[in-house]
Amino acid sequence: MTAAAQAPPLLQVRDLAVEFGGDGGVVKAVNGVSFDLHRGEIVALVGESGCGKSVTALALLRLVADPPGRITAGSIHFDGEDLLQIPLPLLRDIRGDRIAMIFQEAMNSLNPVHRIGRQIAEPLSLHRAMPMRDALAKAVDLLRSVRIPEALRRSRDYPHQFSGGMQQRAMIAMGMGCEPDIIIADEPTTALDVTIQAQLLELLQQQVVEKQTSILLITHNLGIVARYADRVNVMYAGRIVEQAKAEDIYDRPRHPYTLGLLQSVPRIDQAIGDKLTPIEGQPPDPINPPPGCPFRPRCRFAVTRCDEDIPPLRRLTDSQSIACWVDVDD
Amino acid sequence: MTDPSAPLIEIDNLEVDFEVGGRLFARAGQTKLRAVDGVSLELRRGETLGLVGESGCGKSTLGRTVLHLIKPTGGQVRFDGRALDDLDEIELRQLRRRMQIVFQDPFSSLNPRMSVGEAVAEPMLIHGLAGKDDWRPKVAELFDIVGLGPAMIDRYPHEFSGGQRQRVGIARALAAQPDFIVCDEAVSALDVSIQAQIINLLEELRTRLNLTYLFIAHDLAVVRHISDRVAVMYLGRIVEIAAKSDLFENPLHPYTEALLSAVPIPDRNAEINRQRILLPGEVPSPLSPPSGCALHPRCPKAMAVCRDLKPALRPHGEGHHVACHLYSEDNPGSF
Numbered sequence: 132m133t134a135a136a137q138a139p140p141l142l143q144v145r146d147l148a149v150e151f152g153g154d155g156g157v158v159k160a161v162n163g164v165s166f167d168l169h170r171g172e173i174v175a176l177v178g179e180s181g182c183g184k185s186v187t188a189l190a191l192l193r194l195v196a197d198p199p200g201r202i203t204a205g206s207i208h209f210d211g212e213d214l215l216q217i218p219l220p221l222l223r224d225i226r227g228d229r230i231a232m233i234f235q236e237a238m239n240s241l242n243p244v245h246r247i248g249r250q251i252a253e254p255l256s257l258h259r260a261m262p263m264r265d266a267l268a269k270a271v272d273l274l275r276s277v278r279i280p281e282a283l284r285r286s287r288d289y290p291h292q293f294s295g296g297m298q299q300r301a302m303i304a305m306g307m308g309c310e311p312d313i314i315i316a317d318e319p320t321t322a323l324d325v326t327i328q329a330q331l332l333e334l335l336q337q338q339v340v341e342k343q344t345s346i347l348l349i350t351h352n353l354g355i356v357a358r359y360a361d362r363v364n365v366m367y368a369g370r371i372v373e374q375a376k377a378e379d380i381y382d383r384p385r386h387p388y389t390l391g392l393l394q395s396v397p398r399i400d401q402a403i404g405d406k407l408t409p410i411e412g413q414p415p416d417p418i419n420p421p422p423g424c425p426f427r428p429r430c431r432f433a434v435t436r437c438d439e440d441i442p443p444l445r446r447l448t449d450s451q452s453i454a455c456w457v458d459v460d461d
Numbered sequence: 462m463t464d465p466s467a468p469l470i471e472i473d474n475l476e477v478d479f480e481v482g483g484r485l486f487a488r489a490g491q492t493k494l495r496a497v498d499g500v501s502l503e504l505r506r507g508e509t510l511g512l513v514g515e516s517g518c519g520k521s522t523l524g525r526t527v528l529h530l531i532k533p534t535g536g537q538v539r540f541d542g543r544a545l546d547d548l549d550e551i552e553l554r555q556l557r558r559r560m561q562i563v564f565q566d567p568f569s570s571l572n573p574r575m576s577v578g579e580a581v582a583e584p585m586l587i588h589g590l591a592g593k594d595d596w597r598p599k600v601a602e603l604f605d606i607v608g609l610g611p612a613m614i615d616r617y618p619h620e621f622s623g624g625q626r627q628r629v630g631i632a633r634a635l636a637a638q639p640d641f642i643v644c645d646e647a648v649s650a651l652d653v654s655i656q657a658q659i660i661n662l663l664e665e666l667r668t669r670l671n672l673t674y675l676f677i678a679h680d681l682a683v684v685r686h687i688s689d690r691v692a693v694m695y696l697g698r699i700v701e702i703a704a705k706s707d708l709f710e711n712p713l714h715p716y717t718e719a720l721l722s723a724v725p726i727p728d729r730n731a732e733i734n735r736q737r738i739l740l741p742g743e744v745p746s747p748l749s750p751p752s753g754c755a756l757h758p759r760c761p762k763a764m765a766v767c768r769d770l771k772p773a774l775r776p777h778g779e780g781h782h783v784a785c786h787l788y789s790e791d792n793p794g795s796f
């Protein structure tokens with residue numbers, strides 16, 4: 132870990148911004164996001180539904196639907212090149228090969244008219260010039276590794292014949308197939324029960340340890356973050372509001388939103404309470420955000436300054452930063 | 462009218478088979494996949510029954526079959542005393558208003574060419590709960606309670622994030638003013654804060670309107686929070702069912718034990734110090750289920766009898782049922 136942290140990051144995202152234009156106005160879905168991903172580490176991206184996690188992930192591979200989406204600013208350096216600048220054919224070679232994406236809604240990203248095995252084999256034959264026969268055999272191995280029983284037989288199923296969690300596992304198999312440098316995993320285990328979830332995350336972790344793969348893990352499950360992530364980025368309304376090592380986030384959350392997030396989780400090791408404590412209120416309207424800090428209307432620590440100025444990300448320690456004028460720890 | 466103490470839903474020995482495998486295996490004659498294998502359950506009025514179990518064990522299939530969105534291969538479902546397979550199309554449609562589902566996969570359950578507002582209004586229009594001209598305020602109200610702004614009503618499903626779409630699905634189910642809702646991973650795509658809001662909402666609606674839920678979820682902390690009773694499923698069968706506190710404090714079935722030990726806790730220190738029971742071996746296939754108890758090849762406590770004999774679901778303590786030979790009377794090791 133420490134050695135990796137000193138080397139230049141494998142992926143360096145700076146000031147990324149993505150907008151969606153529509154009749155109702157412009158949605159600023161991602162608004163100046165910066166983070167690093169080092170070789171062999173798992174970095175989590177967490178935050179409220181709609182805060183821009185998936186759009187950030189899609190933007191990394193320029194997969195945001197354009198129109199209505201537009202990447203309006205930023206740079207994404209990968210292995211010395213800016214993915215936002217390189218020609219599309221070069222980017223296509225990288226997609227699925229050196230950087231793989233596990234999409235959030237598996238059913239929606241699998242092709243309904245092709246058999247599962249074939250869909251997993253395709254990138255192998257495309258990027259690895261593997262004969263289709265071998266690629267299909269490898270696809271069956273991959274299905275087995277994500278714990279699909281009777282993988283050979285089930286590789287001939289169509290997506291609708293798989294359960295929600297099986298579809299998600301097929302996506303993970305596809306993502307791991309080419310042994311990429313980076314796996315972007317968008318809620319890869321939401322549809323999975325805890326035992327298979329643990330097995331798959333351990334499988335991904337094994338890739339990290341053995342092959343120095345890097346993983347950007349998008350999840351709303353803070354238990355998973357606690358167990359698997361090295362570092363965490365907390366996002367709110369299109370911005371990163373806290374960046375820290377995983378252990379620090381739990382021991383000492385410093386941004387009011389992170390604190391609220393941790394307090395809303397139902398925990399299996401705690402007494403059964405009457406009610407959960409969600410963060411009151413709603414995220415801001417992304418078309419007409421209020422001035423000042425976007426979390427201001429829901430924040431119990433707010434001071435006057437929060438009404439006027441958007442707080443930039445500032446360093447508290449070597450490994451922890453927050454975008455907040457106050458510090459809940461004080 | 463109906464007896465309020467009678468169960469709302471009675472599921473009796475339900476079986477569901479699917480055809481799978483493609484032509485190659487059809488010749489081998491093994492294409493029948495039994496997704497639900499003899500499930501019997503009751504849901505009382507106003508109760509939340511949690512349903513958990515390994516991916517692919519048949520939870521969604523069971524949920525859909527309870528609503529007769531899938532026709533059962535065998536067995537029966539009674540809703541409010543009436544057997545669903547006795548009903549004709551019109552009667553079934555009328556009853557459908559009272560039974561709704563929040564689908565696991567929100568995107569594929571929404572029509573891409575319909576604005577999400579229209580999608581939520583649709584059940585109201587079908588069942589005469591709103592008219593063509595006055596659905597808007599009602600939809601806006603539903604949007605508000607699931608935490609979506611009114612500006613979103615005229616947008617299309619692809620413009621939404623995963624969790625936003627899931628909330629559209631919840632609003633749509635509530636729109637029909639049902640008595641019973643199958644929530645199939647209804648909050649799994651939501652971040653914890655919105656998840657907490659929605660769970661609080663579901664609980665509030667339940668008390669206010671005496672709703673009944675079948676709550677399918679893999680997040681055991683959520684299930685523990687929301688359910689009155691919890692059923693655990695393994696390879697198409699219910700292996701344990703009990704009041705929530707019994708199940709979580711005193712799990713009997715080895716599969717339930719393994720399941721509970723695998724739950725991640727959002728606390729680094731608690732997490733690092735925990736013991737987990739990992740089930741070894743392959744997840745069994747419903748195409749060729751193991752003999753006897755389906756768990757026996759992976760079960761740390763398996764005995765000789767488990768290989769040969771399928772354990773029945775039997776009572777073991779007040780309201781607690783378990784399908785495991787460890788607890789059968791003639792097993793010397795039982796207590």
Ligand SMILES: Nc1ncnc2c1ncn2[C@@H]1O[C@H](COP(=O)(O)OP(=O)(O)OP(=O)(O)O)[C@@H](O)[C@H]1O
Pocket residue numbers: 151153158160178179180181182183184185186187196199200235417619620621622623624625650651652
């Ligand atoms: N194609 C689109 N057109 C218009 N708006 C969009 C589009 N895709 C996403 N958005 C908006 O961008 C914002 C960010 O969406 P995104 O999918 O990144 O959220 P997320 O953080 O992944 O949420 P979730 O946890 O619910 O998946 C949301 O407000 C969403 O409505």
Ligand SMILES: Nc1ncnc2c1ncn2[C@@H]1O[C@H](COP(=O)(O)OP(=O)(O)OP(=O)(O)O)[C@@H](O)[C@H]1O
Pocket residue numbers: 291292293294295296297322323324479480481494495496514515516517518519520521522523565747
């Ligand atoms: N339409 C179908 N055709 C063929 N097989 C199917 C079909 N639907 C489900 N199955 C199979 O039935 C079994 C049970 O699936 P089901 O979707 O009920 O599982 P589940 O418990 O909901 O899983 P998950 O937690 O992954 O959503 C699986 O093996 C699945 O592949």
Ligand SMILES: [Mg+2]
Pocket residue numbers: 184185186235317622623624
């Ligand atoms: Mg998303």
Ligand SMILES: [Mg+2]
Pocket residue numbers: 294295296520521522565645
């Ligand atoms: Mg399911």
